[in-house]
Structures are given as structure tokens and as C-alpha cells.
Amino acid sequence: MSADTAPDAARDPDADWDTVTGWGRTAPTGALVVRPRTYEEAAVAVRDCGVRGGIARGLGRAYGDAAQNAGGAVLDMTALDRVHAVDVAGGTVLCDAGVSLHRLMEVLLPLGWFVPVTPGTRYVTVGGAIGADIHGKNHHVSGSFSRHVLSLELLTADGRVRTVAPGTPLFDATAGGMGLTGVILTATLRLQPVGTALMSVDTERAADLDDLMARLTATDHRYRYSVAWIDLLARGRATGRAVLTRGDHAPLEALDALPARSRARREPLAFRTSRLPAPPDFLPGGLLSRTTVGLFNELWYRKAPRESRGRLQRISTFFHPLDGVPHWNRVYGRGGFVQYQFVVGHGREEALRSIVRRISERRCPSFLAVLKRFGEADPGWLSFPVPGWTLALDIPAGLPGLGAFLDELDEEVADAGGRVYLAKDSRLRPDLLAAMYPRLDDFRALRAELDPRGVFVSDLARRLAL
Ligand SMILES: Cc1cc2nc3c(=O)[nH]c(=O)nc-3n(C[C@H](O)[C@H](O)[C@H](O)COP(=O)(O)OP(=O)(O)OC[C@H]3O[C@@H](n4cnc5c(N)ncnc54)[C@H](O)[C@@H]3O)c2cc1C
DSSP states (O other): OOTSSSSTTTTTTEEEEEOOOOOOSSSEEEEEEEOOOHHHHHHHHHHHHOOTOOOEESOOOOSTTOOOOTSSSEEGGGGGOOOOOOOTTTTTEEETTTOOHHHHHHHGGGGTEEEOOOOOSSBHHHHHHTTTTTTTTTHHHHOOGGGEEEEEEEEEESSEEEOOOOOOOHHHTTTTSSTTEEEEEEEEOOEOOOOOOOOEEEEEEEESSHHHHHHHHHHHEEEEEEEEHHHETOOGTTTTTTEEEEEEEGGGGGGSSSSTSSSHHHSTTTTOOOOOOOOOSSOSSOOOOOHHHHHHHHHHHHSSOEEEEEEEEEEHHOOOGGGGGGGGGGOOTTEEEEEEEEEETTOOOOHHHHHHHHHHHHOOEEEOEEEEEESOOOTTTTOOOOEEEEEEEEEEETTTTTTHHHHHHHHHHHHHEEEEOTTOOOOOOOOHHHHTTTTHHHHHHHHHHTTTTBBBOOHHHHHHHH
């Protein structure tokens, strides 16, 4: 890197050249990581980021290369993490974009409010949630995160801070825009009221993929939250067997079933989590082989009740079981892993069946595979969810022939009118993108006008020519 192309590290004592990677730990690249503590410092970092540009980063939970920027600047926004105001009567919160959903839960649950949408980890920031327009188990009822954003403040390439409201082109480009319209500084969110910090959960098993789809189609509308863990190593008649977990926030009366002196009855709105030790960082080939994952999947399926109703669970157990194991991504070893998530619309079930069959036949050792039905889409131009079926799975990156195999799946997804999720992606071919995201040209045009010098850029943006 020559001195005149490098971002200006000298002015910021908190800036350091570092290796940056996504949660899947594939494709690490070096960048100048700047950690602004004020909005003014964020503006200076954007102004000084040099010809390789800059990109905002939250907690780095995007699996691929969305929040990294080889040779340029990465703005780590997690020091801007204040909760400014909670309207307890009206159910809204104004906070910095660097605040995590974990922190929001700590603040909001005791007040009887919950975040409107949570992904499978609460260690994401509000900025990352808007940047990827994340979805949760309630997508079929509540849509994606941006549906609950009442307003946001965006630092754009010209150094201005704009207040951006839903229903405007800039909002629709920013919700799901992967940080490429600017740096989100604050957001006002509409919240979900809750009576307790527990969930009332129904569990059931599905014998195969068709049984699973039939159950989801027939009864998902009865549940606010719904997801299915699917065994992608099961073959033959068991292909696509699954465990459905669905539920809603438990009302106060539901706690009557617990002993009178239990902590949950005494403090029904207390937010409780648990944490196990982190796995070591020196697992050479990772722990996950077909045999270990096959065994795990078999046990997981058998251990699930054939049917159970109204079981009370902590919020953290229901939504974020993996958060109990810090750095669980290390179990894949140093080579890391790929998350593959796609959606195909209703009426395209045959494509879903075919892909599930191909993954099962390929014997991909995947133990974190989930299937969900999406509801109505939100207007974000690069927002991922559309009504239909979404499957997400993890695969060790070192699996022989993986790249070619996933390229074939991408084509099948695109042929079926579906798309892959950019927040999980690290390898999609750029030529498939326009078919998957029909508003891509609008997105590019808005960026060209808003940021003519291309200040905001990431490895993902370069790879896919966003
Ligand atoms: C275990 C696990 C489970 C997950 N489950 C789900 C799920 O169920 N549903 C789902 O939708 N996603 C899921 N994800 C993905 C995750 O929710 C998204 O990748 C989210 O964007 C991560 O937020 P982050 O704060 O870590 O952002 P990062 O990963 O740091 O960044 C993600 C994107 O947001 C942008 N961004 C971050 N902060 C800002 C900001 N202040 N201003 C502008 N842009 C910004 C970045 O530039 C980048 O493009 C999961 C991830 C993990 C690790």
C-alpha cells in the first residue's frame, strides 16, 4: 500500500491495521479498523478513508465479506452504543446504530418490551440489522427489521447527516443495502410488547420434507414465531425430516404453571442468559465430519419430543441457543465455513425439494440447517426475504468440490426466481445477481448519484459489483 492510497491512520489513535473476516472466517482481508466514539469522529473517518474507501461494521456476524474492505477503512461502530430514549408508553426506542440487540434486550425486557425482529444471534447491532434488513422466526407475521424502523440518521459520503424516513428511495436503498449508502448513526425502532421474558413453545417432529411443508403451510399462521431444524444428512424416505419449534411470548398467566417461589414467577420480566466455555482456536480440521454431524443429527431428531405443547423456555434458549457458546464458529477449524441461504417463492416447492435432495445426496455435513416460510416482502431494494421458502445451512469451507456444487445450486435458485442472502454470502457469481435482485439497477443508480466517488465500498460490493 503506498502512502497516498492508504487511509489516514495517523490522525486517529484508535485506528489499527488488522485482519478482518466474517463470522464464517473465510476470505480474511487487511483493513484500517477505525473505532469512532462520537458522530464527529465517524464523519472524520469517512472524510479521511482514502481511495480504497470505507465500510461500516457492527459485530461482524455477517458470515461472508460484507463488513470488510481490503486495503481500505472499516468503521467499527460498536463504540457508538448508547440507548438514548425509550418511550415506555408508546413502545419505541431511539438508539445508536452500534448498540447490540443483546443490550437492547437487557434494557427493554424489564420494561415489558422486546426487539421487533431478532435473528439467530442477539450479538448483532442495530446498524447491521438494518444494513442486512434481517429477518427472524416471525417473518411470516412481522416482516423484516426495516418494517419496524420509524426513522434513521445516515452519514453520507458528502459528510452530511440525513434523517431518512420509510417510504423514501434512500430508506429503501439503505434497508438491506449492506452499508453501501452510508453509515447509519442512530435509529428509532417500534417495539414488541411482552408480558414476560419467557416463551411458550410447541415442538413437533416432521417425518420428511413434504410432511414438514404441509405442517408449516397449515398451521404457521397460529404462531408468531416459527422455524424448523432440518436433518440434511437424512436420506431416502427420511429426506428432509425435521423438528418444528413454534411459539409466542408467554403471557403472565402462563407462569402460574411454575412453582410459586420460582425466579421466573418472582421476576417475570428478568432477562436471563447462560454461557458455556468457548471452544479452543486450534482445531486443525474442525470437529465436524459426516460421522459426527450424522450422529448429532440423529440424536437431535430423536431427542425432540414427537409433540409437546406450551413448554416454557427462556427467550435466550428459544431464539439464540448458539449464543451460549462464545466463538462456536471455531468448531469448523481454521478453514472456516460457508453459510448458504436462499429463498424460493410459493409455487416453487419442486426447486426446494430438488435442492434438499441434492444436499442430502452430496452428504454435506451440516448440523445448523433451518427451513422457514417467509411472509410478505418489505420494500428494501436489496432486502432478501420474499414470500416463500427459505433454507439456511452451514457447510465446512474445505469440503471438496464445494464451490462448483454451490454454483449449481445458485443457478437452480435463480432459475426458480429465487435469490441468495447477501449477509451470508462469500462466493456468489456476480452475473446471477441481477436476476435475483430485480431492483439492483435502481440501487446502483442511487449509489452513483449519492456517492459519486465510491467512498462506501466493501469486499462484497467489489466482488458483486454492487
Ligand atoms: C449465529 C447467527 C445467526 C444468524 N441468524 C440470522 C437470521 O436468523 N436472520 C438474518 O437475517 N440474519 C441472521 N444472521 C446474520 C446477521 O443477522 C446479519 O449478518 C447482521 O447484519 C449482522 O449484524 P452485525 O452488527 O454483526 O453487522 P456486520 O456483520 O458487522 O455487518 C453486516 C452488514 O451491515 C452493515 N452495517 C453494519 N453496521 C452498519 C452501520 N452502522 N451503518 C450502515 N451499515 C452497517 C455492514 O456494512 C455490512 O454490510 C445470523 C448470523 C449469525 C452469526
